[in-house]
Amino acid sequence: MTWWMMPRFSLYFGMTFGQVLRQLRRTAGLNQHDLAVFIDREHTYISKLEGGKVHCAPDDVTLLADAVKADADDRAALYQSYENETGRSVLGIDGDEVSRNIDALVRSTQTLRLLGDPRLAYELATTQFDPIMRVLRSGQALTSRGSPIFPLVCELVLEQTKSALDFMTRPQVVNGSLNRGLGIQRQLSDLTADSTATVAAHLSCEAVLYASGDIHRAHEVGLELIQDFPDYSPIWASEVLRSVAINAGLIGDARALNVARQRFSTSRGLFTAEQASFILEGLARGGVHINPARARADIDEARDLYQRVSLVPPIRMVQLARAQALSDLSSDRRSISDASRIELEQALATSRAKRYLKYDKEIERFLLM
Numbered sequence: 284m285t286w287w288m289m290p291r292f293s294l295y296f297g298m299t300f301g302q303v304l305r306q307l308r309r310t311a312g313l314n315q316h317d318l319a320v321f322i323d324r325e326h327t328y329i330s331k332l333e334g335g336k337v338h339c340a341p342d343d344v345t346l347l348a349d350a351v352k353a354d355a356d357d358r359a360a361l362y363q364s365y366e367n368e369t370g371r372s373v374l375g376i377d378g379d380e381v382s383r384n385i386d387a388l389v390r391s392t393q394t395l396r397l398l399g400d401p402r403l404a405y406e407l408a409t410t411q412f413d414p415i416m417r418v419l420r421s422g423q424a425l426t427s428r429g430s431p432i433f434p435l436v437c438e439l440v441l442e443q444t445k446s447a448l449d450f451m452t453r454p455q456v457v458n459g460s461l462n463r464g465l466g467i468q469r470q471l472s473d474l475t476a477d478s479t480a481t482v483a484a485h486l487s488c489e490a491v492l493y494a495s496g497d498i499h500r501a502h503e504v505g506l507e508l509i510q511d512f513p514d515y516s517p518i519w520a521s522e523v524l525r526s527v528a529i530n531a532g533l534i535g536d537a538r539a540l541n542v543a544r545q546r547f548s549t550s551r552g553l554f555t556a557e558q559a560s561f562i563l564e565g566l567a568r569g570g571v572h573i574n575p576a577r578a579r580a581d582i583d584e585a586r587d588l589y590q591r592v593s594l595v596p597p598i599r600m601v602q603l604a605r606a607q608a609l610s611d612l613s614s615d616r617r618s619i620s621d622a623s624r625i626e627l628e629q630a631l632a633t634s635r636a637k638r639y640l641k642y643d644k645e646i647e648r649f650l651l652m
Contacts, residue, residue: 300364301333301561304347307361308333311351319349340367341373385415385435399597399637401449406445415439427490437483440524444490449598450639482519489526502530506539509546513624520550521558525565532569540569560588564603571609578610597633601642604630619652 298306308318308329315329322343331337339347344365348358348574362373388411395404415436485508505527508515515523524543531539547562554562563585570578582603589595603627611619619627631646633639 287426291563298364299335300338300361300368301335303361304329304402305333306353307348307353307357313351318347318350320348338365338369341371382432382435385432385439388415389435389438389442392439392446395451396442396446396598397596401446401520401598402638405443405446405450408439408446412439412443425427434483437487440487441483441490444487444494445456448490448494451641482515482523485525486519486522493526493530498530502527502534502536502539505530509539509542513556516583517553517555517558521554521562524562528562528565528569530569532572535573537573540566540573543569556588556591560585561599563588564599564606567606567610570600571606572613574609578606582607582610597637598639601630601634601639601646605642605645605649612652619649624650 307317307612313321315333316326319326319329328337332339344362348361353361365371365373388408392404392408394408395401423424444602449600485504487503489501491507492498492504505523508523524547528540528543531543533536544566547559547566551559563581566587567578567581570581585603589599602625607623608619611617611623627649629647631643631650634642634646
């Protein structure tokens with residue numbers, strides 16, 4: 284288990300409901316009588332609960348959590364221990380319904396982002412995130428081993444981060460709400476061994492680290508994933524290859540960039556045209572400072588593939604134009620070609636129309652060269 288996957292409520296693993304309750308009560312500075320008064324019970328009732336002699340009703344668990352002023356992590360531990368012992372969910376959550384609702388939210392956020400409105404996509408994901416987590420922290424559905432809810436939550440964090448990165452600067456992203464994505468992994472990632480959940484957890488963490496500017500740690504996460512590359516579905520594999528390539532370029536890791544390129548070459552037939560162009564854009568961005576000529580070939584191939592795709596995210600064309608300009612500057616001529624200037628002018632128009640504010644000044648700088 285890596286450093287970012289350690290759940291805080293692992294402190295309570297192996298403890299009974301009564302033991303968790305006793306620890307939370309003492310931390311809150313309450314005696315058994317105080318706690319019993321709060322939930323309108325005899326003080327002997329609390330003694331029996333903590334001793335494991337009786338089980339309370341689900342509603343009482345919520346009252347007890349309120350009484351000891353449990354935060355989200357401690358509340359999750361209390362609820363989980365209760366559910367483990369009784370087999371009853373505190374809030375009676377329907378896991379299938381929750382899965383469907385989160386999946387619909389992820390798809391809506393992704394569609395808005397790909398249509399070129401990352402700001403609205405981010406707002407949608409952000410406003411819905413806290414209500415979802417309040418429900419999930421309290422229910423058995425989330426903590427079931429192999430539950431499909433866990434990778435969906437991670438995918439939501441990934442979409443939220445991507446949307447923010449499309450229009451915010453990195454400091455704005457970090458100062459926002461996205462670092463809670465790390466908290467999700469700390470609490471939940473060890474509850475399932477499912478490969479989809481693993482890659483979802485890693486990628487959402489990688490995105491948050493990338494957003495924070497901690498490229499080396501983001502790259503470490505990507506390198507962990509690429510070791511198990513054949514086990515992923517094409518959609519997740521494309522995310523892994525692209526992130527590894529981009530981060531490799533940022534820190535000058537030519538070996539990792541070559542590994543990503545080799546993995547792509549050997550499994551090319553698995554990917555759709557959209558997925559392949561997505562990977563090639565990442566390889567191009569990673570290669571502009573390491574192998575500019577190869578990066579330019581990747582850019583041209585990505586553009587050709589995008590012509591076969593019905594919906595091309597506007598941000599992709601902006602990023603390809605930036606990569607093309609950088610490849611020009613990194614090549615022998617060290618100047619921006621006329622063809623690149625045309626692409627940059629189109630990219631600037633798109634960036635302004637879609638309000639990708641963080642790209643405007645950079646593209647304008649390129650055009651002045």
